[in-house]
Amino acid sequence: MNAAVLIAVGAGVAVVLWVLAKLGRALASIVETLAALAFLGFAFWTVLRSVGWLARQIVTRWRTCLTLVALAAWWRWWGWLSLAVVVVTLALIAVVWHQLDVVGFDRWCGRWLRAWWLRWAVYGRKLPDWLHACGLTVRDEAIPVDVTVNLVSRRRKRQAITQARQTSGVAVPALVRVRSGASWDEVRVRLVPGQKPEDFDDAARALATARKVSRVQVREIAPDVVSLDFMRRDLLITPVKSESLPGLEPARVNLCAVYAGTTEYGTPWRLPLTGAGAHILVAGASGAGKNSVMWSPLVSAASAIRSGLVRVSGVDPKGMELAYGRGIFARYAVSGKDTLELLENLRDELEHRKRMFAGNTRDVPLSQEFPLELLEFDEIGALTRYTDRKTREAIVEHVAVLNTQGRALGVSVRGYVQEPTKDTVPVRELFTRRVCLRVTSKTHVGMVLGDGAYERGAWANRIPETMPGTGYVWGEGIREPLRVRAGWVSDDTVKALEHYVTNGGTHHLDHCEERRAA
Numbered sequence: 380m381n382a383a384v385l386i387a388v389g390a391g392v393a394v395v396l397w398v399l400a401k402l403g404r405a406l407a408s409i410v411e412t413l414a415a416l417a418f419l420g421f422a423f424w425t426v427l428r429s430v431g432w433l434a435r436q437i438v439t440r441w442r443t444c445l446t447l448v449a450l451a452a453w454w455r456w457w458g459w460l461s462l463a464v465v466v467v468t469l470a471l472i473a474v475v476w477h478q479l480d481v482v483g484f485d486r487w488c489g490r491w492l493r494a495w496w497l498r499w500a501v502y503g504r505k506l507p508d509w510l511h512a513c514g515l516t517v518r519d520e521a522i523p524v525d526v527t528v529n530l531v532s533r534r535r536k537r538q539a540i541t542q543a544r545q546t547s548g549v550a551v552p553a554l555v556r557v558r559s560g561a562s563w564d565e566v567r568v569r570l571v572p573g574q575k576p577e578d579f580d581d582a583a584r585a586l587a588t589a590r591k592v593s594r595v596q597v598r599e600i601a602p603d604v605v606s607l608d609f610m611r612r613d614l615l616i617t618p619v620k621s622e623s624l625p626g627l628e629p630a631r632v633n634l635c636a637v638y639a640g641t642t643e644y645g646t647p648w649r650l651p652l653t654g655a656g657a658h659i660l661v662a663g664a665s666g667a668g669k670n671s672v673m674w675s676p677l678v679s680a681a682s683a684i685r686s687g688l689v690r691v692s693g694v695d696p697k698g699m700e701l702a703y704g705r706g707i708f709a710r711y712a713v714s715g716k717d718t719l720e721l722l723e724n725l726r727d728e729l730e731h732r733k734r735m736f737a738g739n740t741r742d743v744p745l746s747q748e749f750p751l752e753l754l755e756f757d758e759i760g761a762l763t764r765y766t767d768r769k770t771r772e773a774i775v776e777h778v779a780v781l782n783t784q785g786r787a788l789g790v791s792v793r794g795y796v797q798e799p800t801k802d803t804v805p806v807r808e809l810f811t812r813r814v815c816l817r818v819t820s821k822t823h824v825g826m827v828l829g830d831g832a833y834e835r836g837a838w839a840n841r842i843p844e845t846m847p848g849t850g851y852v853w854g855e856g857i858r859e860p861l862r863v864r865a866g867w868v869s870d871d872t873v874k875a876l877e878h879y880v881t882n883g884g885t886h887h888l889d890h891c892e893e894r895r896a897a
């Protein structure tokens with residue numbers, strides 16, 4: 380009996396072992412097949428991704444790819460020695476060129492090399508992280524987040540996180556183009572759905588901090604492309620020269636765009652003295668350099684003033700600044716009473732021109748008989764706020780009429796004020812173009828340049844006291860706040876200008892030079 384049971388159990392165990400062996404073999408071949416399939420799939424996927432990456436590089440970085448192909452071809456056909464000799468020779472030429480003519484080198488070669496390098500080393504690598512940190516990415520909540528972080532090393536972990544961001548439903552604006560100028564980098568990015576250019580305006584300061592620069596300008600290039608301009612170097616840090624006085628022969632002056640100074644891009648800053656945008660309000664704290672915004676265009680227009688094509692009137696409540704070049708001003712007033720008289724005089728001229736030209740022309744043609752009447756109103760707040768009520772109201776009314784009707788009739792008003800509140804300058808809105816120099820408070824920026832100016836980069840309250848004449852312009856014809864610095868006009872130049880426009884052209888500077896020489 381026992382033997383029979385033992386035989387039965389033994390047979391059962393044998394069967395079970397046989398079945399297990401069969402199963403094991405079957406499972407092993409299944410696992411083998413799966414592993415082979417997984418390996419093949421992984422290899423195929425890697426090849427596909429590599430081809431995709433290569434195609435992307437060829438399209439987006441075609442210059443680099445072409446250079447690499449050219450270098451490889453050279454190496455292949457002519458050997459590494461000739462390649463090394465050519466590269467070293469080119470590098471030496473670049474160094475010598477840079478030493479001899481830094482401007483020419485930068486224009487023709489340096490800026491391309493710098494843009495290429497910055498794209499690879501800075502913007503291509505870091506911009507996605509900056510944009511993400513500044514809240515300029517869009518998360519699509521509908522796409523499941525699948526984050527895999529590899530903790531083997533910091534570098535690997537960083538790569539894993541970046542990869543996770545791309546695959547986890549966070550859309551990052553794409554880098555479109557990098558250009559580099561002498562002082563600015565222009566980095567264009569394509570917005571992703573859900574973003575608007577204003578989002579970048581709001582993040583401008585954060586972006587500046589991320590790039591470790593003092594200023595970022597956001598410009599709208601297309602509905603879905605913005606340019607982030609990073610200022611690497613401040614071109615306005617040193618005083619800007621005003622134009623020199625012309626010779627005795629009458630020189631042509633474009634009164635619609637006279638030189639006033641330099642923009643932050645290193646281009647000339649031009650202001651209209653007539654036509655659209657000629658009524659200018661310049662606001663700035665004491666010592667901000669308002670007078671250079673006044674004198675610099677006058678120096679540029681000297682020839683037109685001298686020939687009688689421009690007639691300048693001056694209101695000088697302090698009795699100091701304009702008095703220094705008193706002879707330049709055909710009409711001049713210091714007190715409230717004198718100012719009223721001067722403004723009435725200009726109103727009469729305005730009415731006279733209306734009678735003369737109404738129905739014949741839409742714009743008065745400027746001539747010696749009907750010159751451009753240019754009113755320089757220094758410290759406009761002193762007379763529109765701090766005089767007696769009757770005088771104040773009359774002055775405000777006259778300025779408002781000149782501002783609203785003057786453009787077509789050849790009358791332009793340029794006002795200067797320390798405190799740009801509505802109480803001080805009730806006609807503030809009637810000035811078609813405004814310049815905000817250094818002001819003491821952030822709220823003043825909006826008062827001068829309009830709502831949103833500060834947010835869009837007009838940081839006039841942060842202009843240092845060591846940079847008088849520097850400010851921002853925005854409004855009519857200027858899409859983004861533009862930082863400018865007026866040309867510096869010395870006392871000698873004011874005197875020379877006065878002499879030039881009053882005595883038939885004798886150049887006072889000669890006299891100054893003689894004096895200096897003595």
Ligand SMILES: Nc1ncnc2c1ncn2[C@@H]1O[C@H](COP(=O)(O)OP(=O)(O)OP(=O)(O)O)[C@@H](O)[C@H]1O
Nearest residue numbers: 618664665666667668669670671847848865866867
């Ligand atoms: N564009 C400029 N570049 C360099 N220095 C300047 C410039 N403009 C003005 N300055 C210097 O800054 C100082 C103040 O200039 P300015 O008198 O024009 O200031 P302001 O705004 O008119 O002040 P206030 O309202 O008190 O008269 C002056 O000493 C002048 O030399």
